[in-house]
Every structure is written in structure tokens, then in C-alpha cells.
Amino acid sequence: MASASNNFLISLVVVVAAAALASGASAQxxxxxxxxxxxxxxxxxxxxxxxxxxxxxxxxxxxxxxxxxxxxxxxxxxxxxxxxxxxxxxxxxxxxxxxxxxxxxxxxxxxxxxxxxxxxxxxxxxxxxxxxxxxxxxxxxxxxxxxxxxxxxxxxxxxxxxxPPPSFNLDQLINSFGNNNKNLTVTDMVALSGAHTIGQARCTTFRDHLGEANINSTFAASLRTSCPAAQSTSTDNNLAPLDVTTPNTFDNAYYSNLLSQRGLLHSDQELFNNGSTDSIVRNFASNAAAFTSAFATAMVKMGNLQPLTGTQGQIRRNCWRVNS
Ligand code: HEM
CATH class of the missing domain: 1.10.520.10 (Peroxidase; domain 1)
Structure with missing residues (x-):
């Protein structure tokens, strides 16, 4: 009997320790x-x-x-x-x-x-x-x-x-970053969106935005040449830079573009569309250091979302498949 209850105690300690590990995972x-x-x-x-x-x-x-x-x-x-x-x-x-x-x-x-x-x-x-x-x-x-x-x-x-899809409005974007225990703040969301200072998007993701009211008309017209309004498989994959000013440089031009209504995606321009995030966009556009510091902070927070640690999961030998 004594040894059975000892075994029970040991199991209990193991379970409690495992639960503590799981809950404090990112602290690991x-x-x-x-x-x-x-x-x-x-x-x-x-x-x-x-x-x-x-x-x-x-x-x-x-x-x-x-x-x-x-x-x-x-x-x-x-x-x-x-x-x-x-x-x-x-x-x-x-x-x-x-x-x-x-x-x-x-x-x-x-x-x-x-x-x-x-x-x-x-x-x-x-x-x-x-x-x-x-x-x-x-x-x-x-x-x-x-x-x-x-x-x-x-x-x-x-x-x-x-x-989040590019059709999201501001409330949906804020919710998408703040929900599911992500606890990313509105400032984190605006800062992380600054990743769109580099890279490209397909016509299919910004076609509808070109016809919206809150886009610079010259900018929209130039994009229309490769991304016409009519849906078509021949133009769906045509690419445009997410940052029209400095497409391959990680800077704060993404936010200046938003100030002049040159956001490529609907979701980009939502961050500066007479809403609660306008002031954050203005700050990041005028203060490069404020942006880079907020971006770095938010990247660490995003990178710490629900990691598997300790003995959870595995170290895959090939990233594309589970170990056999
Ligand atoms: C705020 C909500 C976001 C939405 C709605 C969104 C949506 C999109 C869309 C639709 C594209 C183009 C994909 C394609 O056409 O194939 C894209 C590209 C990209 N996104 Fe986002 N994104 C968001 C946030 C983020 C965040 C948080 C990051 C990183 C921290 C990020 C990094 C990028 C990059 C770097 C590209 C270009 C990728 C490439 O050129 O291969 N995005 N995003």
C-alpha cells in the first residue's frame, strides 16, 4: 500500500510539474x-x-x-x-x-x-x-x-x-491580433503590419482595393495596368510591391505611403482611414526609431506565441515531415 501511494504522489508531482511547464512555456x-x-x-x-x-x-x-x-x-x-x-x-x-x-x-x-x-x-x-x-x-x-x-x-x-485576410477592416485586424490569448496590442498590430515595407502581393489580394475611395487615384491607375478590375486567371498572380517607395528596404516608408493613401492592400489603408490607429501611423511615419523599436518588441512577442518547450513536440530531422 505504502509503495502504491508513493507512486501516486510521484505521478502527481510529475503531472503538476508538466502543467507548470506548459503554462509558463514562453518563460522557458x-x-x-x-x-x-x-x-x-x-x-x-x-x-x-x-x-x-x-x-x-x-x-x-x-x-x-x-x-x-x-x-x-x-x-x-x-x-x-x-x-x-x-x-x-x-x-x-x-x-x-x-x-x-x-x-x-x-x-x-x-x-x-x-x-x-x-x-x-x-x-x-x-x-x-x-x-x-x-x-x-x-x-x-x-x-x-x-x-x-x-x-x-x-x-x-x-x-x-x-x-487575417486583406479584406479585414480595422476592428477585425485589432481583434485578430488580440484574440486567442495572443494578447498583441493595437500598437503591436500596427508595428507588425510595417513588415509590408518589403515584399510583394498578388493582384488577387489588392484588386478590389484599387476601386475604393481611400486610395490615391494616380497610384490606383498605375496598378490597374497590370491588375485590371475584371477578375481573370491571367492577371490574378501579377505582382506589385507592398511598399511602392522603397520595396526592398526595411524602413518606415510603409507608413508615409499610408499618409498619402498609397497602401496596397485594403487592410493596409485601414490603419490610416480616420480611425483609432491614425495617430500611431503618423508617429511611425515621422519617427523611424519609434517604428523600429516597436517592431522589434512586437516581433519578440509574436515569436513567443505558444511555443512547444521541454519534452513537448520534437526536433524534426527534416522540416517538411514529422520524424518517423
Ligand atoms: C495585419 C494583417 C495582415 C494582412 C491582412 C496581411 C496580408 C498579406 C497579403 C494578402 C499578402 C500578399 C500575399 C500574396 O499575394 O501572395 C502579404 C504579404 C506579406 N506579408 Fe502580410 N499581412 C498581414 C500582416 C503581416 C505581418 C504581421 C507580417 C510579418 C510580421 C507580414 C509580412 C508580410 C510580408 C513580408 C509579405 C510579402 C511576402 C513576399 O513578398 O513573399 N504580414 N500579407
């Missing part, structure tokens, strides 16, 4: 996580990202977006990278035919597996690659907390429900 992350287990992890990622961005500037934007689309769907767990599951996140509406950068991540993962087998998670690679992309394009740097682990599932339903 540490910027020195790989210092001993894989000291060259961060430099390997940085070198690969710099090479990829030097080859194609847009890749920096694609890698940053990949991290956002990972974190907003069941947390930063590399679920977006799994393509071995039918109906995974890559097939969800916001992602299909749109997400890029998988090859760069696979290449980094292969190098890290050779250096330190099954040590560096795909989720951490995504997080660091996003930071290094911003730096490579002239943006701010920040210290990345590390120690995320990788999910064993991908969640297409979550991708469809949790990633």
Missing part, C-alpha cells in the same frame, strides 16, 4: 539555448539568409512572412512547414500559391543537421531567419529567445480561421 525560452549544444547555429542561419537575400531581395520578405504565418496558427511550432499531411496549412487559403522560402529553410536545416544532429528546431530556424531577413534588408536587430520545439501536426483549419 532563452537566447543562449544553443550556446553549448550548437554554438554555430546562429551564424549558420545568418550566413544562409544573407546569401539568399543577396540572390533575391524578396526572399527576406518571404521568410519574414513564413514566421508570421507559423506563429499565428497554433503558435511558433513550424507547423507551417509540414507538407507530409494532406490538407495541411500549406493548402489553406492564405497560404496556397503564396508562401515562399521553404527551400531556404530546408537548406539551413540540412546544414544544422550535419553540424549538430536533431538539436536545432525548425521553429527556431524560422524565428531567427525572420530576424536575419529584416537585418539583411536594412531593418533593426533584436535578441531572439530560443528553445522552441516542432509540432507533429499541421492545422489547415486554424490557418483559415486565424490568419
Amino acid at each position: 525560452l532563452s537566447s543562449t539555448f544553443y550556446d553549448t549544444s550548437c554554438p554555430n547555429a546562429l551564424s549558420t542561419i545568418r550566413t544562409a539568409v544573407n546569401a539568399a537575400v543577396a540572390q533575391e531581395a524578396r526572399m527576406g520578405a518571404s521568410l519574414l512572412r513564413l514566421h508570421f504565418h507559423d506563429c499565428f496558427v497554433q503558435g511558433c511550432d513550424a507547423s507551417v512547414l509540414l507538407n507530409d499531411t494532406n490538407g495541411g496549412e500549406q493548402n489553406a487559403i492564405p497560404n496556397a500559391g503564396s508562401l515562399r522560402g521553404f527551400g531556404v529553410i530546408d537548406n539551413i536545416k540540412a546544414q544544422l543537421e550535419a553540424l549538430c544532429p536533431q538539436t536545432v528546431s525548425c521553429a527556431d530556424i524560422l524565428t531567427v531567419a525572420a530576424r536575419d531577413s529584416v537585418v539583411a534588408l536594412g531593418g533593426p536587430s533584436w535578441t531572439v529567445p530560443l528553445g522552441r520545439r516542432d509540432s507533429t501536426n499541421s492545422n489547415a483549419t486554424g490557418a483559415n480561421s486565424d490568419l
Whole structure:
């Protein structure tokens, strides 16, 4: 009897400890996580990202977006990278035919597996690659907390429900960033949207906005040449820069564009459309340091969303599939 009750006590302690681990998961992350287990992890990622961005500037934007689309769907767990599951996140509406950068991540993962087998998670690679992309394009740097682990599932339903579409109005955008325990503030949302200072969007995502009242008419007319009003598969994928002023530089021009009604997406211009976020946009447009500091803070918060830590999940050997 005594030993049975001891076993019960031990199990109880294990359960309570596991629950504490899960609830305080983001507090477990540490910027020195790989210092001993894989000291060259961060430099390997940085070198690969710099090479990829030097080859194609847009890749920096694609890698940053990949991290956002990972974190907003069941947390930063590399679920977006799994393509071995039918109906995974890559097939969800916001992602299909749109997400890029998988090859760069696979290449980094292969190098890290050779250096330190099954040590560096795909989720951490995504997080660091996003930071290094911003730096490579002239943006701010920040210290990345590390120690995320990788999910064993991908969640297409979550991708469809949790990633904001470009048709969202301001209230919907604020709600999308603040809900589901994300607790990202309105300022975080406006700052993170500044990621649209780099990268490109397909005609299908901004066609309707070109016909709206709150867009500069010269800007709209110039976009109409490659993105005519009539829906057509021949023009749907035509690209335009999200920041018409400095498309490949991570600066605060995105916000100045909004002041002159040159936001590319409906959701972009919603941030400056006589609403509660106008003052934040004005501040970021006139004060580059205020933007870069708010962006770095918000990126760390986004990167800390619901990580798997400790013994949760796994360290995938290949980012695109669960370990067999
Ligand atoms: C505020 C809500 C947001 C909406 C509605 C939104 C929507 C979109 C859309 C529709 C595109 C174009 C996709 C395509 O045509 O294939 C895009 C591109 C992009 N988004 Fe967002 N986004 C949002 C927030 C964010 C955040 C928080 C980040 C990162 C921190 C981000 C980073 C990017 C980047 C860098 C691109 C360009 C990607 C490339 O060129 O490959 N977006 N976004």
C-alpha cells in the first residue's frame, strides 16, 4: 500500500510539474539555448539568409512572412512547414500559391543537421531567419529567445480561421491580433503590419482595393495596368510591391505611403482611414526609431506565441515531415 501511494504522489508531482511547464512555456525560452549544444547555429542561419537575400531581395520578405504565418496558427511550432499531411496549412487559403522560402529553410536545416544532429528546431530556424531577413534588408536587430520545439501536426483549419485576410477592416485586424490569448496590442498590430515595407502581393489580394475611395487615384491607375478590375486567371498572380517607395528596404516608408493613401492592400489603408490607429501611423511615419523599436518588441512577442518547450513536440530531422 505504502509503495502504491508513493507512486501516486510521484505521478502527481510529475503531472503538476508538466502543467507548470506548459503554462509558463514562453518563460522557458532563452537566447543562449544553443550556446553549448550548437554554438554555430546562429551564424549558420545568418550566413544562409544573407546569401539568399543577396540572390533575391524578396526572399527576406518571404521568410519574414513564413514566421508570421507559423506563429499565428497554433503558435511558433513550424507547423507551417509540414507538407507530409494532406490538407495541411500549406493548402489553406492564405497560404496556397503564396508562401515562399521553404527551400531556404530546408537548406539551413540540412546544414544544422550535419553540424549538430536533431538539436536545432525548425521553429527556431524560422524565428531567427525572420530576424536575419529584416537585418539583411536594412531593418533593426533584436535578441531572439530560443528553445522552441516542432509540432507533429499541421492545422489547415486554424490557418483559415486565424490568419487575417486583406479584406479585414480595422476592428477585425485589432481583434485578430488580440484574440486567442495572443494578447498583441493595437500598437503591436500596427508595428507588425510595417513588415509590408518589403515584399510583394498578388493582384488577387489588392484588386478590389484599387476601386475604393481611400486610395490615391494616380497610384490606383498605375496598378490597374497590370491588375485590371475584371477578375481573370491571367492577371490574378501579377505582382506589385507592398511598399511602392522603397520595396526592398526595411524602413518606415510603409507608413508615409499610408499618409498619402498609397497602401496596397485594403487592410493596409485601414490603419490610416480616420480611425483609432491614425495617430500611431503618423508617429511611425515621422519617427523611424519609434517604428523600429516597436517592431522589434512586437516581433519578440509574436515569436513567443505558444511555443512547444521541454519534452513537448520534437526536433524534426527534416522540416517538411514529422520524424518517423
Ligand atoms: C495585419 C494583417 C495582415 C494582412 C491582412 C496581411 C496580408 C498579406 C497579403 C494578402 C499578402 C500578399 C500575399 C500574396 O499575394 O501572395 C502579404 C504579404 C506579406 N506579408 Fe502580410 N499581412 C498581414 C500582416 C503581416 C505581418 C504581421 C507580417 C510579418 C510580421 C507580414 C509580412 C508580410 C510580408 C513580408 C509579405 C510579402 C511576402 C513576399 O513578398 O513573399 N504580414 N500579407
